Amino acid sequence: MIKKLYNVFFSLETAVVLSLVFILGQMYATLGFSTMAQAWGYVYETKWFEAIMWLLGINLVGVMLRYKTYKKLPVFILHLSVIIILIGAAVTRYFGYEGTLHLRNGETKNVIMVEKSKSNPSNVYPKKLGFEIRLDKFVLRKYPGSMQPSSYDSYVTVIDKAHNKTFKYHIYMNHILVYRGYRFYQASYDMDAQGSILSVNHDPGMYITYFGYALMAIGFFWSMAYRRSRFMLTVKKLKQSGLFAFLLMMLLGNGYVHANEINNLPKISKQAADLWAHVLVQQSGRIEPMDTLDLDIIHKLTLKSKMYGLSYNQLVAGMVAYPSKYQNLPLIYVGHPKIRKLLGIKGKYAPYSAFFLPNGDFRFSKEIDEAFKTPNKDRNVLQREWIKINDRVYVAFEVYTAKIFKIFPTPKAEKMNYRWFSIADIAQAVKMNLMNPMDAQFYYNMFANLAEAMKNNDLKAMKQIEEKIYALQKNYSGKILPSETKVKWEIIYNRLQIFPKLIGAYTLLGLIAIFLGFFEIIKLKRYKKVETAVVLFGYLALCVHTANMLLRWYVAGHAPWSDAYESIIFIAWGSAFASLVFFRKSMLALGAGLFVAGMFMMVAHLNNISPQITNMVPVLKSYWLLIHVAVITSSYGFLGVGSMLGLLNLILFAMNKKYKLETQIKQLNNIIYISLYIGLALLSIGTFLGGVWANESWGRYWSWDPKETWSLISMIVYALVIHGKMMPKLRGEFIFSLMSFLSFFFILMTYFGVNFYIAQGLHSYGQGVADGYGWINIIFAGMGAWFAILILGLVQNILNKVSKPVKIDNNEYHPDKG
Known part of the structure; x- marks a missing residue:
């Protein structure tokens, strides 16, 4: 009887059954709940899930012995590694703990708040570290001209009176503090950027794993x-x-489908568009050539890189120089036939003007509001297309108003995280005392002259304006500008x-x-x-x-x-x-x-x-x-x-x-x-x-x-x-x-x-x-x-x-x- 039980439990069939249950348990945890806390409460912290891992480990030991894997050392080491990983995980599960340490600038603490359960993160208890940590300074860095964090760093001092040790340490993402069995890592920060939230981990099973x-x-x-x-x-x-x-x-060609040339459409020459493409612009915290932004704009609007025989640079430059003409050009992709019918278009592309009433009001506010109010998981195909339409129309709006072209830094750029402005932002910048009115007027005129030079195909004037813009950028934001070589290769x-x-x-x-x-x-x-x-x-x-x-x-x-x-x-x-x-x-x-x-x-x-x-x-x-x-x-x-x-x-x-x-x-x-x-x-x-x-x-x-x-x-x-x-x-x-x-x-x-x-x-x-x-x-x-x-x-x-x-x-x- 014992031998039969041994043969049944330490068999490949049992290993497969346990593995299948283990897989299904993990699938249930990831697909069956809307939050990680629920997944921990109903699966990962449960005794049944824990028992499966124990049974899998014991089964693997028996199968390794029964199949004599020790006779093939590499195969034995491979399977033994799984046992050791499971042992390390068990030590972590039973003897490890996690907590947080919240410090304001200048504050010193020797206590962390430890989580009792992952299923209820708010259920915590205090635990003394045995030493103190002082936050000397917290530094939040953002990408130039954006609110996106580039890094957030905590400069701390560790004070261990019991061991007569005091030292400074710099904690930041991927650079953690390890001291006396604790690991401190940068988790988050206070909204006013005057405090740091460190996550603290004590894990005796780490090196086993x-x-x-x-x-x-x-x-x-x-x-x-x-x-x-x-x-x-x-x-x-x-x-x-x-x-x-x-x-x-x-290597095949792109296979881009070109529509027929539209008669009487004013076009920017390739030479003028190329000069426009070399102007540097700030987009989502990144300094890039206008060429990159133009490609992103046209790809967003049309899902292509060229249309009507015009390159993406020519199209965007035309939208800037001739906004009234290009607003009637079918450039916005419409994927759903019902929306095409509402717009009264025959093809897949609609002009910007088709989305607005004669008084300038947006035609489809009701449909788009309803789409946004519907939870993401419940949105139908039509509602998803309305949201995409909204995004495309807004991108076109930013182009026609020049809001998207952030090319002008100010003398205060360094103090403002190197934020650059478009001409659409300038009025607001003047009101906020971020820019004086004379500089604002100078930038207005410069952009207007650039657009006029493109219309007239005045390459000499465009080159001069481009050089003036670059001089401003280099003077006020030289530290963040990409090299000319990098700009060239990006284009x-x-x-x-x-x-x-x-x-x-x-x-x-x-x-x-x-x-x-x-x-x-x-x-x-x-x-x-x-x-x-x-x-x-x-x-x-x-x-x-x-x-x-x-x-x-x-x-x-x-x-x-x-x-x-x-x-x-x-x-x-x-x-x-x-x-x-x-x-x-x-x-x-x-x-x-x-x-x-x-x-x-x-x-x-x-x-x-x-x-x-x-x-x-x-x-x-x-x-x-x-x-x-x-x-x-x-x-x-x-x-x-x-x-x-x-x-x-x-x-x-x-x-x-x-x-x-x-x-x-x-x-x-x-x-x-x-x-x-x-x-x-x-x-x-x-x-x-x-x-x-x-x-x-x-x-x-x-x-x-x-x-x-x-x-x-x-x-x-x-x-x-x-x-x-x-x-x-x-x-x-x-x-x-x-x-x-x-x-x-x-x-x-x-x-x-x-x-x-x-x-x-x-x-x-x-x-x-x-x-x-x-x-x-x-x-x-x-x-x-x-x-x-x-x-x-x-x-x-x-x-x-x-x-x-x-x-x-x-x-x-x-x-x-x-």
């Missing part, structure tokens, strides 16, 4: 090189196969529009490679010259992609994966890199990777994701951004390739009866296994590197934030797919291909679902706005199918064991094999 993270990384990398590991056995099988290949590429970056062009390039290459792969399989013949050409063009596309990312890095001043647009671009790069570097000898694998890259590039350029270069929030100003985000988004590339290959393998299964493709199916599954294993390794390491970063930024390495929770769910999902090879009913070629395809829906939920659907937690700085939530149902359906197939296979495996027990030794994936 860190040790587990390190062992996991060692285990993954060692197992990839260990000759008896499943990974290397799969690599050997692949080397013995004959399915090799290819790839291609051509080049804007005008090349490389990323949109790569949509067609990657997609075309992927499709060519996929069709070539199928053609070679059917004809049983390889076309080496075509394959070589495809690979070379693929490398060319990847090099262009890489160069443009580096250029954006230089222009933005930070790594190009700090927001939704940049991270999706990087995922696309990871997919292309994985397919070209690791799978270029497999036509279908290469095509899958490039096609996935093209799809991600397309997603990055949907109209709800802004490609605008922005400033970074303080927490992202860390070298950890380079490491954590780069590793984890690279994993999405490998897992995306595995998913696409799984789908292609399902197509091969459909063709198998006619063409006898068993060998090719097995070979492709070998590639899928390698891709998933590398992806899982990068996902796991990237997630835990994120934990280390969180500990350096927020003072705790794991907080059950939705992003990290779904990353953990994805890790478990892929671990189950890979370990399914050890279970008879889940190791088949068809099931593995299907599960590989469906598993990627969890990655889509981890990225898009958390950023655009859940949109809460510590990672909310990367969130975006989605066009309704119909797309989330597709993700839920994919995840539901994954659960259904896994549970069906699990039940069949259990029934099979009950009726006819399967010996572990008969499993080709047992650690003793190979």
